[in-house]
Amino acid sequence: MIDWSLNTGWWLVSWGLALFAAYAALDLSRGVLSAHRPTAMRALAGAALALATGLCAAHFIAMAHSGLPAVMHFHAWSVFGTLVLAYIGSLLGIGLAVDRLRRPARGIAGAVVLGTFLCAVPLLLLGAVELHPGLHWHDAGPWLAGAVPLVAGVALAWYVFSRCRRPATRHTLAWQALAAVPLGTAIVAADFLVTRWVAVPWDAVSPAAAGTVSGDTLFALATLAVPSLIALLLLSSILESQFKAALRRAREELQIAAQTDPLTGLPNRAMFETWLLRATTRADRQSQRVALLFINLDGLKTVNESLGQAAGDAVLCEMGKRLRALTGTRDIVARAGGDEFLMVLEGHPDPSQAMAMAARLMKALNEPCVVEQRELTMSCSVGVAMYPDHGDQAKLIPHAAAAMHSAKRNGGGNQVMFDPRMVAGAREQVDLLRDLRRAIQHHELELYYQPKVHAPSGQITGAEALMRWHHPQRGMVGPHIFIPLAEKFGLINALGNWLIEDVCKQIRTWRDGGLRMRVAINLSVHQLRQEDLVDRIVDALHRHRVEPGLLTCEITESAAMEDTRTTLQVIERLSAAGVHLSIDDFGTGYSSLSYLRQLAAEELKIDRSFVMDLESSADARAIVDAVVKLAQALGLKVVAEGVETEAQQKILRTLGCDELQGFLFAKPMSAKALTLWAIKDEGPSALDFRPSLFDDSLSTPLH
Numbered sequence: 001m002i003d004w005s006l007n008t009g010w011w012l013v014s015w016g017l018a019l020f021a022a023y024a025a026l027d028l029s030r031g032v033l034s035a036h037r038p039t040a041m042r043a044l045a046g047a048a049l050a051l052a053t054g055l056c057a058a059h060f061i062a063m064a065h066s067g068l069p070a071v072m073h074f075h076a077w078s079v080f081g082t083l084v085l086a087y088i089g090s091l092l093g094i095g096l097a098v099d100r101l102r103r104p105a106r107g108i109a110g111a112v113v114l115g116t117f118l119c120a121v122p123l124l125l126l127g128a129v130e131l132h133p134g135l136h137w138h139d140a141g142p143w144l145a146g147a148v149p150l151v152a153g154v155a156l157a158w159y160v161f162s163r164c165r166r167p168a169t170r171h172t173l174a175w176q177a178l179a180a181v182p183l184g185t186a187i188v189a190a191d192f193l194v195t196r197w198v199a200v201p202w203d204a205v206s207p208a209a210a211g212t213v214s215g216d217t218l219f220a221l222a223t224l225a226v227p228s229l230i231a232l233l234l235l236s237s238i239l240e241s242q243f244k245a246a247l248r249r250a251r252e253e254l255q256i257a258a259q260t261d262p263l264t265g266l267p268n269r270a271m272f273e274t275w276l277l278r279a280t281t282r283a284d285r286q287s288q289r290v291a292l293l294f295i296n297l298d299g300l301k302t303v304n305e306s307l308g309q310a311a312g313d314a315v316l317c318e319m320g321k322r323l324r325a326l327t328g329t330r331d332i333v334a335r336a337g338g339d340e341f342l343m344v345l346e347g348h349p350d351p352s353q354a355m356a357m358a359a360r361l362m363k364a365l366n367e368p369c370v371v372e373q374r375e376l377t378m379s380c381s382v383g384v385a386m387y388p389d390h391g392d393q394a395k396l397i398p399h400a401a402a403a404m405h406s407a408k409r410n411g412g413g414n415q416v417m418f419d420p421r422m423v424a425g426a427r428e429q430v431d432l433l434r435d436l437r438r439a440i441q442h443h444e445l446e447l448y449y450q451p452k453v454h455a456p457s458g459q460i461t462g463a464e465a466l467m468r469w470h471h472p473q474r475g476m477v478g479p480h481i482f483i484p485l486a487e488k489f490g491l492i493n494a495l496g497n498w499l500i501e502d503v504c505k506q507i508r509t510w511r512d513g514g515l516r517m518r519v520a521i522n523l524s525v526h527q528l529r530q531e532d533l534v535d536r537i538v539d540a541l542h543r544h545r546v547e548p549g550l551l552t553c554e555i556t557e558s559a560a561m562e563d564t565r566t567t568l569q570v571i572e573r574l575s576a577a578g579v580h581l582s583i584d585d586f587g588t589g590y591s592s593l594s595y596l597r598q599l600a601a602e603e604l605k606i607d608r609s610f611v612m613d614l615e616s617s618a619d620a621r622a623i624v625d626a627v628v629k630l631a632q633a634l635g636l637k638v639v640a641e642g643v644e645t646e647a648q649q650k651i652l653r654t655l656g657c658d659e660l661q662g663f664l665f666a667k668p669m670s671a672k673a674l675t676l677w678a679i680k681d682e683g684p685s686a687l688d689f690r691p692s693l694f695d696d697s698l699s700t701p702l703h
Contacts, residue, residue, distance in 0.1 A: 011188065014061040017227060019184035021054020024234040025094065026176050026183070031240065032098045048090035050233045055086050057222035059122050059191050064219035073212040078128030082121060089117030111154040118154070118190035126198060130212050154186050261335040263313055264320030272334035272342050273397070279332070279346050280393040290387040291345040291354035294400035295323070295361065298379040298412040300339040307372060314371045315378060322364045342397065351386055351417060358382040358415040381407035382415040390418045399423065433489055435471060436482055440494055445469050447502055448668035449519070452639065453660045455653045460678070462518035462552065464661065465503050466668045467495070487526055496527040500540050503551065506671050508544040515678055520552035520582065525559035528566060534573040548578030554605065556584045568599065575600035582639065586627060603658070604631045608642025611662070614651045621651065628656045
């Protein structure tokens with residue numbers, strides 16, 4: 001009998017290939033932990049292929065130079081079947097062993113499976129040899145006992161590999177190379193144990209036959225094709241790992257960019273709110289307080305307008321650096337946007353400590369900074385809110401902002417602690433705005449009309465339409481409350497459109513009842529910017545069959561002067577349409593006489609502030625007298641509003657006013673009440689309605 005001889009050089013080659021296959025299999029195995037199932041399955045298949053082909057190739061390299069007298073031939077299908085079994089065993093063993101990283105109990109099962117196949121594959125490959133007479137098997141006991149250290153070696157390999165992490169770094173690759181040593185050694189040791197278990201008869205031959213492949217061919221495949229295949233698998237694993245690392249870095253950079261202010265490098269508001277939630281959660285758990293500082297730079301707009309946006313950005317960057325330098329280990333600072341910053345203080349600060357911190361940062365930000373060779377000195381306003389004293393986490397930033405706005409209203413450059421009264425009015429405004437939107441949709445608004453009186457005769461010449469709001473809970477809400485709210489939050493155009501429509505409808509109703517009444521409406525500066533304002537007015541007049549001269553559009557002097565070119569165009573178009581035009585609140589603005597000459601207005605309306613002082617102020621009388629003479633010189637009528645006493649009426653009539661309006665004659669009333677007064681003389685005073693005002697068979701209304 002002839003035992004296998006040991007060729008040390010080729011056993012070392014076999015061991016090297018086994019180490020290479022083990023390293024590649026371990027590298028591919030890192031992808032098995034991927035949360036993406038197709039990626040994990042692809043990685044498992046590649047790792048099993050590298051280990052199975054490396055196991056078989058190591059055997060053929062060792063067998064090719066075993067010192068046997070003849071070249072051996074192998075049954076091709078047996079070799080292929082053994083390779084398939086090696087692949088299946090590798091799949092199962094690696095799958096269980098890698099799962100050790102999640103569930104350690106499965107690691108031993110994986111090691112047992114791999115150890116079993118490490119011994120089974122060489123046995124099956126020896127059984128595939130075409131040999132006559134066949135192999136002689138020694139006593140199996142001593143050789144099978146070697147399977148125990150094989151399993152231990154495989155288990156050690158996967159234990160060392162478990163120290164790796166999925167991202168490939170120098171540290172993890174070193175652990176991976178270290179883990180490949182016991183696994184590759186176990187492959188060669190298993191082959192060595194199996195080959196030492198058998199002997200070859202001295203007269204044995206291995207004839208070439210159909211369906212066999214020579215050992216030299218398998219040796220060539222083992223030394224050339226298999227290393228190339230394993231190298232390709234390893235290269236694909238490395239490239240995929242690098243691609244994932246690059247993708248991961250890109251995602252991290254995108255996440256950082258999404259959470260960072262690009263100008264100052266500070267966290268943005270979204271990131272700050274996440275940190276604030278964590279800080280308040282910790283504070284709740286530890287029964288502590290958190291302070292929030294809302295910081296606004298005073299005068300940054302002036303810097304931007306005078307020196308340019310780049311100078312303003314430089315100031316913001318410098319202020320951001322100073323704020324970051326002031327933060328402690330548990331403090332957080334962020335840029336909220338524009339010229340606003342946020343800072344949260346942890347560590348159970350009391351209000352005095354929070355205000356002291358506000359004073360420190362105000363002092364730091366007030367230090368001069370040099371921008372474009374100019375020395376600039378900035379100031380800031382700081383609002384402070386405490387958690388949980390001043391509300392829950394969601395209200396902390398709005399409350400600190402309210403305190404900051406209070407500091408700005410007081411001149412800026414100071415710090416203010418939040419007080420609940422700061423947001424009481426704001427909350428009421430929010431509720432009122434919500435109700436106003438609903439009122440427009442549900443037609444809760446109503447028009448009241450205050451008559452205008454012809455000064456020489458005391459007869460009514462028309463009326464001014466005034467909005468009233470019947471609030472379900474608040475009762476009657478005056479226009480001085482909801483009109484500014486509508487202008488601030490973009491509802492004034494909707495209100496104005498409703499006003500135009502309802503007034504034209506009411507004029508038509510009066511005309512159908514035989515009453516010819518001119519009605520005045522007020523146009524705000526926001527309405528004057530509507531491109532379709534004139535078209536809306538003309539369309540409403542046309543649909544309701546109203547003569548344009550029965551509608552008066554009152555434009556305040558300040559609105560007329562705000563955008564003179566736009567206003568002039570609107571007034572010219574309205575005048576061309578035949579609409580009666582009036583300049584309201586005259587005397588309170590800054591009218592240019594040259595511009596006033598260009599306006600196609602037909603009357604001036606003196607502001608009530610001058611009328612109120614007529615009895616006590618010579619200056620007021622002088623101003624009214626000057627306005628009347630100016631209007632007469634320009635061919636305009638003069639209307640005085642706010643007339644409340646007989647003395648005021650006499651003075652205005654003496655000065656030459658054409659029309660009067662005020663509580664002396666009548667308060668604003670509903671359309672129904674005004675109709676009854678005009679037709680049946682059921683009103684607050686004995687004013688006359690000439691037939692010409694409501695009887696089409698007679699003359700036209702007074703002008």
